[in-house]
Structure formats: C-alpha cells, structure tokens
Amino acid sequence: MALALKGLKADDISIDLLKGRQYTDEYLAVNPQGVVPALVLDDGGAPLFQSLAILEYLEETRAEPPLLPKDARGRARVRGLSLIAAADGHPLITPRIRNYLEKEMKQDEASRNRWLGHWTLRALEAIEGHLAKEKETGRFCHGNTPTMADICLASQVIGATAYFNCDTKTVPTAMRIYNTCMDMEAFAAAHPLKQPGARPH
Amino acid sequence: MALALKGLKADDISIDLLKGRQYTDEYLAVNPQGVVPALVLDDGGAPLFQSLAILEYLEETRAEPPLLPKDARGRARVRGLSLIAAADGHPLITPRIRNYLEKEMKQDEASRNRWLGHWTLRALEAIEGHLAKEKETGRFCHGNTPTMADICLASQVIGATAYFNCDTKTVPTAMRIYNTCMDMEAFAAAHPLKQPGARPH
Numbered sequence: 001m002a003l004a005l006k007g008l009k010a011d012d013i014s015i016d017l018l019k020g021r022q023y024t025d026e027y028l029a030v031n032p033q034g035v036v037p038a039l040v041l042d043d044g045g046a047p048l049f050q051s052l053a054i055l056e057y058l059e060e061t062r063a064e065p066p067l068l069p070k071d072a073r074g075r076a077r078v079r080g081l082s083l084i085a086a087a088d089g090h091p092l093i094t095p096r097i098r099n100y101l102e103k104e105m106k107q108d109e110a111s112r113n114r115w116l117g118h119w120t121l122r123a124l125e126a127i128e129g130h131l132a133k134e135k136e137t138g139r140f141c142h143g144n145t146p147t148m149a150d151i152c153l154a155s156q157v158i159g160a161t162a163y164f165n166c167d168t169k170t171v172p173t174a175m176r177i178y179n180t181c182m183d184m185e186a187f188a189a190a191h192p193l194k195q196p197g198a199r200p201h
Numbered sequence: 202m203a204l205a206l207k208g209l210k211a212d213d214i215s216i217d218l219l220k221g222r223q224y225t226d227e228y229l230a231v232n233p234q235g236v237v238p239a240l241v242l243d244d245g246g247a248p249l250f251q252s253l254a255i256l257e258y259l260e261e262t263r264a265e266p267p268l269l270p271k272d273a274r275g276r277a278r279v280r281g282l283s284l285i286a287a288a289d290g291h292p293l294i295t296p297r298i299r300n301y302l303e304k305e306m307k308q309d310e311a312s313r314n315r316w317l318g319h320w321t322l323r324a325l326e327a328i329e330g331h332l333a334k335e336k337e338t339g340r341f342c343h344g345n346t347p348t349m350a351d352i353c354l355a356s357q358v359i360g361a362t363a364y365f366n367c368d369t370k371t372v373p374t375a376m377r378i379y380n381t382c383m384d385m386e387a388f389a390a391a392h393p394l395k396q397p398g399a400r401p402h
Contacts (some may be wrong), residue, residue, distance in 0.1 A: 080254035104316075105308055115306075
C-alpha cells in the first residue's frame, strides 16, 4: 500500500508462511527473524525489516505524498494508532502463534479461531476508541489524506472481515474509513486475497 | 529511560496492571485502550499513547541526545530492532494475554510461564540474529551511543531475566549490550523492580 501510494515500484516475492517457507535458508539470509515482510533495496545494503520501520524508511526517503502529518503531536497520534494494530493486534495472529497454540497448548481449531478473532477485534476496538471521539479523525484516520495509520487499519480490518469472521458492528468509524481506503487503487490492489497464490484462511 | 537520557522530568503515576487498575474510568479517560504507558503533556492536549510513538515524539521534540541515527538506513535498522521487541515480543506477555490463556484456554501456571519465557526469548534471539552479525553493532545496538533499540532491548532482557527465568546463553551480544546499558543511570534507575510498588512476577 505504501509503495503504491508513493508511486514506487517493487518486485513482489511471495513467501508461503503456512508452508513454512519463511524458514528456508534462502529467506533466513534475507530476514534472520524468519518473518515477513522484508524490503531489499537496489543499493546492495542489508534488507530492511519490520513493517513500521519499512514505512518510516519510505517516508524519510520519498516525501510525497506524506504518510505522516507535519506536527509532532499529529505524528504521535498516527504512529500510536499504527502501533495498536502493528504491535497489539497483528503479532497475535501470526502462524508462529497459531502453531504454538496448536502444538504446545493443544488448542483445537475452534479455540484457535476464537483467539484470532478476539485479538483482531480488540485491536480494532482500541483504534475505534480514538477514531470515534477525536477531532483529528477525518475522511481517514488523521485528516483527509491517508497515513500510515490507514495502512495499518486496513490490514487489521482485512484480517477481521476476510479471515477471522469478526462482527465489526462495534467499530463503525474504522469500517467507514476502511471503505474509504478501499476506494483507492493503492489500497484495493494490495488486498491479500488479490496476491499471487492467495487463499482464504 | 528515554526521559532520563534526554534530561526530561515527568511525574510517574503507577497503574497496577495485575490489579486491573488500567480499566478504571479514571485511567480509560487517559488511555481508552486501557494499556500503559501514556504520556500526559503540560500543554493540555490529548495524552500520547503507545511506547514507540512516545519515543518518536520525544525524539522529534527534544533532539539531544539523539535516540535515532541520522541516516535513513540506520534509522530503519534501529526502528526494526525496536519493533522486534515492541511488537513481536512484549505484547505477548501482557496481563490481557495471560488472562486469556488462563480463563479462556484453561492453561495452568506452568503452561503460561512457558509461553511467557518462550516468546520473550524468541524476540531476543531475533534481535541477536541482527546484533551478532551486523557491522553497525557497537557498544550499543547501533554504534557507541544508546538508541531506541537499546531501550527496547533492555526492557526485553529485564523480562527474560528478572521475570521469566529465560536461559539467555543464546543471546550473548544482547546480554553484553544490556550490561553496558545498565551501567548508565538512565537505564538502571528505570528498572521495573525499582519502581514504587514493584514486585517480582
């Protein structure tokens, strides 16, 4: 989404997480943590890692259009909203967590699905708690142009709706903004179910 | 740690998470997500939320000493290391997760403790994978002065050693840097066991 918003091109290389391809020697040489995404630049340097660090790098090296507001308080708000999704939501639904719940804690599929839906919706509700009451909220999470927070929000809503069957009636502002995002090609084209090899959860 | 490194003063107000004090109306008015920390500024504006967003705000409004390097690649590396701890490590050990594992998944204390230690060490090992092989590593995670990454690393090591009884022999570089951090008053004074009302896990 960020690459498209900033008019940057990159070759996509899909790593099939459910098949464990993130743990091949080839991928571990790119990202020793064995997680996605990684961004390999054409300057020959080390691949960039961690989604929000990559977003900040793109913001610092390609200013337009900005994905952060100019004022420090606004930047803190956008980063805070982004982190609710990226730290308190997303890491809980990754394959490594699902595997642990299954293998180490012997949780059946129904229990694992409740976990996935629960934490995905909890993060969205935490974001909604800000969006619904704060004056900075506009057509998008912060004002009337998309920011990092919308990228993180969209990813989180996609998890809730396309994968984990959450009831999103408690997050109307988040859903309204998500639908605004999805009217933009940069967001719509990046939907995970449109990626090569995609399959529903 | 960041406030002390930058020579800023703040009044500490402890919120007893294990007693559920993050869910009082009084605290939810400060942070609607019901998590810590929050930073209330004296300008009367909304409290700042999410640790890394607060760190970035402090960095943007109080430049010295810098907690991020100057070059975009270096900043991406420091932010990436920080996020391994703040996103892939820390959220997994919070009270809300422990409560879910106990109440919803009926995991006993031994199982919950294995979870806490496992994910804490996994995040540290992921950081170690970068620190041990990358030339940017110095006395600290990135060069010879502390950055955001060291703040996140120290917090993660404290979890591993003071709370979750992890065997840290797989993360020697992280431990070497942690010990360097703890020689500094800004880090040592912020150790959670030195805070008012602190108690071991």
